[in-house]
Amino acid sequence: MRKKVKIEFGKILPRTKPSRSQETETPSEPASGDEEKSAKLVAVKCGRPEFDITFRTIKLLTAMSLSLIILCILFSLKLFASSIGIRKHLGQYINMVSEGDGSKLPVLQAIPVLCFFLVDVAFVFFIFKIFDRKKQNKFNWFLYILLMMSVALICITFILLIVVLSHVYSENEGLHNGIVEAMNNYSGNSLYKKRIDRLQIEFQCCGSKKYDEWYNIKWYDTSLVKKAATDNTQGNTPFSCCSISSIFPCIHHNIETTGKAYLYTPEQNLSISTKGCYDGLRKKTKEVGWSIVGNLVLFIILQVALVICLRFLQTAHYAKNRFEGHSRLYTVWLFGCASAGKNLTVVPPEPPPVPEELMS
Structure with missing residues (x-):
């Protein structure tokens, strides 16, 4: 015969021996703090590579991005000054005998460098804006647009490298x-x-x-x-x-x-x-052309590294359109996009089973 237990408020129930069915059922424990931090806030569609990073990594990526931006800006100024020097020396002599031909090489180097300079300056502004405590939806979108512009400029620069080589090796x-x-x-x-x-x-x-x-x-x-x-x-x-x-x-x-x-x-x-x-002019043109190719290839490498770092920052900021410090992990990816309905609902843990004594 089952023992009746009287339930009164403020009193401790007597401990009873659990049944075999209760021993086999293991109640699910509530999610710990680490599990709550690792709960995904964004669903990534075909994301490659995709992983979670801490806020400390976010700060490291920011420092790397700013360092690369400063380096790219200084290098772009150097290349722009180099373009002016080429125009004043080799370009001037070529234009003496063939009007307009002396400006082709310096222009092919100066145009992408100037465009990258403007984009890099804009990157600095939006990096500081995405760390605002308020939600910044539009700034994340603008940063994404700048990243796409930078990728397009990298592709255009590769095409210009081919144009430079074809120009210096043409018979002219x-x-x-x-x-x-x-x-x-x-x-x-x-x-x-x-x-x-x-x-x-x-x-x-x-x-x-x-x-x-x-x-x-x-x-x-x-x-x-x-x-x-x-x-x-x-x-x-x-x-x-x-x-x-x-x-x-x-x-x-x-x-x-x-x-x-x-x-x-x-x-x-x-x-x-x-x-x-x-x-003599063709030989000098080849030397200058290869120096332009080398400078632009190095510049492209720096820009690719910058785009990767900023892409991780942009995707980490995407879930809630703000950074919340060390309270959670941040999902980042390089290729792919977030699926519709980016904020996922965190499923709460199931409650433990009610003891039989309370059911009677």
Whole structure:
């Protein structure tokens, strides 16, 4: 016969021996603090990689992001200044003989760098905004848009790298034709004369592809020279063709004739530059082009690292549109998106079974 137990408020019930059915049933314990922290607040659709991080990791990601932004901004300023230097030096000489071609390489480097600079400055503003204690829905959305813009700029920069390489390895006959045109106008136009002289002295070159191209050009005022001396079959070039590296006196008249003066023989002590300006400009263009490619590749690596760090911050902030300190874990992912209805309901633990004594 079952023992009746009287239930009175404020009194302790006598302890009874549990039945076998009660021994087999293990009551579920309430969720601990760690389990409550690990409860997901967002459902990720096809998220790769997806994991939970603590607020300490959030602060580490923030410090890394700010450091990368500062580094990217400084590097972008350096590359922009480098573009100006390329335009003033190599670009200026190319534009002397081929208008507009000298601006292509510096522009191909400056445009993506300037765009990244503006995006990185905006990143700094939104990083500080997402740490506001109030919910910042729109700032998380703006940060996501900036990330997509940065990814698009990275893809565009890769395309520009191909354009740079194709430009530096193209034949560019327009450059050769421009040099020849400036040579033909050497005697009648002081501007062309100045350009050719500067080009040949700076790059230690003579003519477009070879120095003997000057032999068929009236590059001097024939009225100032005796008629007998106007024969160019023996070779005459402007003084700017003289080679700085030559240890012999510069002979730029009658180059092909052996002379008693200075014991000159063209086979042994030719004192003018034998390299053409076209080849000199192309060689310098390749060097500058590869330096641009190297700088942009390094810049892309820094931007990719920055995008990864900021993407983790943006997804961690997405669940509640604010950071709540160390009170919970934060779900982050790199690829994928959150499914509809991002805030998941945390299922409470089941209550323990009621003892049989209370049921009677």
